[in-house]
Amino acid sequence: MPHVPASQALQRFRVIDLTQVRAGPTCCRQLADWGADVVQVQMPEHMRGDDTLGGQDGSDYQYTHRNKRSITLNLKEPEGIATLKRLIARADVVVENFRPDVKFRLGIDHETLARDNPRLVYASISGFGQTGPLAARPGFDQIAQGMGGLMSVTGLPGDGPMRVGIPIADLCAGIFAAQGILVALLEREVSGQGQFLHTSLLESMVYMMDFQTSRYLIDGEVAVQAGNYHPTSIPTGVYKARDGYMNIAVFGSKIWERFCSILGAPEWITDERYHDKPARSVNRDALNAEINRRLAAQDRAYWVRQFNEGGVACGLINDMREVFEEPQVQHLRMVKEVVSQWQGAQRLVGQPVQLERTPSTIARAAPRRGEHTEEILLELGFAGDDLARMKADGVY
Template sequence: MTHPVRPSALSGVRVLDLTQVMAGAYCSMLLADMGADVIKIERPDGGDDTRRMSRGPDVEHSPAFNAMNRNKRGLAVDLKDPRGAAVVRRLARDADVLVENFRPGLLERLGLGHEALRAENPALVYCSISGFGATGPYAGRGGYDLVAQAMSGLMSMTGESGRPPVKVGVPICDLNAGVFGAYGVLSAYIHRLRTGEGQFVDTSLLEAGIAYTVWETAMFFGLGEVARPMGSAHRLSAPYEALPTADGWVAIGAANQRNWERLCAALDASALVDDPRFTDNPGRMKHRIELAGELASRLRRRSTGEWLEILHAAGVPSGPLHDIEQVYADPHVQARDMVVETVHPRMGTVRHIGAPVKLSGTPSAIRRPAPLLGQHTHEVLAEAGMTPEEIDELFAAGVLLTTSDDRPGPMPGDGPQPFEPTEVPA
């Protein structure tokens, strides 16, 4: 018995993706995963910079590019050529959303800024993701995740006390800016459905970092306390950190009184419950270093696996410290479909991180791998109403780029479709 293919939440939504590297590309990928028809627009001379972020010279085999650009169709056009910019303006007339992460002002100079496109398509939701936003004294600066982590305060509170500054282990400002960009786009799109009006969505790497300092900012605003590095410990609750065992580490979240008492019972350390230093959370926070020592001395008597069995049976929130290989070997991660595969026309089977949000009625889907450079140029421009003669003229002039795989019909790895620049990185 066959089951009908259910439409995704954003089926029928057309997105122009003028992004590269991570923040903007992640934003548009999130929209693509939910079913939007995302058209990735790249420069012909090499495309997105992440195509070269690989261990080999072949730009079609970049894991970095494939990670950020699945579910998209690819078009290669020279935006610096007025004829190339005109192609994008033509596509923007029928688009619902445009996402870009150029340095503020660059697209305006090419005639592709918000006001210029809004004049032809007032319903367009135009999302700009940059290092510091479209306004303010730093608006013209280029931005990188490292710089945003430093300026947002994240680096000042990450790592161990007394050690040199370290950044969060993942590009959290880049990724969070992409998430906030998608959040802004969807909010603006709901408004458009009600009013018919598009709008300008503006977010930045700096604000994405600041937005994650929730506890730390609350402590500063409320108590005047400036957060400092605490390793894996929590700023407001204890015990809540990774502690050593006989063969590794275990993360324990005994963040309330009930779980604290359960932890002491599981460790056969009931005396700690009555210890005046650890009677309540304020006491445990005041004596956090001593508390960690008491717990570690007991945890080192057994392996991580043994302790996890004991702690889970006692109802104490806890887990092992996984490296990335162990993450994807975890049966729960597999059961949650957090590893999915597509077939790439050059790379063969490619694995992707699964969608982190599950919708029951309009599920997301990983339908296709990242596009080859210019893979869908003919297809996209023909859909936009351009004649074969117009398209061929632009190819001959070097304004467009195609690949040998840019031909009518689906590519290997292409799934059903809903209807089917030189950039300073943000």
């Protein structure tokens, strides 16, 4: 089956996906979900060393590799590399997340490939960058979370550093790389030239530290763990009602006054311990204890309704089952359905951005290794005899 675009938005572009694990596949999934013809290049079955994400039948793999086609090529064989170059010569984008030296060793670096395809946009994702003292180190999500500062501000004070519950460095690096590719493709429309772009897990984490970076670079303040409470906006965090926990966010003096009124504590507005932001910061623990004591009089549903109706942001803390039972999540139709010929009906989360005229969908389930090899080779102009010989020679 030829390319089945998941959207009309990027259907004119072909992307060669040389990535493994999560950051690179996430980048390519972003492009595939918006209609690009993403060809995932994997090692042949007998050489497989790139099965991650729980294996090809796992739910993680199914989520990450939907909307792609798969070809196997033995990149340890000269003809495998030659075939890959033939594939890339007709492509718009290459994405790789080898260690920085590997692409040069294989002869598939940007400078080499651009000789035959000067319009090629080439994206590299690494752990720590393409150059520098740590460039050759292996990079993994939790390592980047630690080195980028995220773990130092996550968790309860005194409990030691805490990782975030998702591979946020991988995911952000992949999404930033996809954004960089789209920027390069837009620039190519003006210059007619492709270019090399790169990002890393470490860079993505430093960037995602956001206001914590400016607190240090501008104010000289080294952030510490604040647990479930916002480090500068008080009271904002996790609070306990009679039947469980919820989030409340109080930003600004007007909302603070509304919050006090709803909670039945209007006297806090003028109380010298709580009347302004600096005072609430000094007396945070006492204030939080008072808030929890008053919240314990009612269930969460009561407080969520009262606060939101009064203009104070408040919401439940859902587990994954509750997330998908949430009426607003259901209304947004984030869950998409697709049928896999290998696993039957599947439900997967789609893109969080809605383009009204060229929407994204899930047009095909994740492919099996090499499922589209012969189809893609025929598209490149190989004949049936070529395929039989290449198969026998272990090229794919």
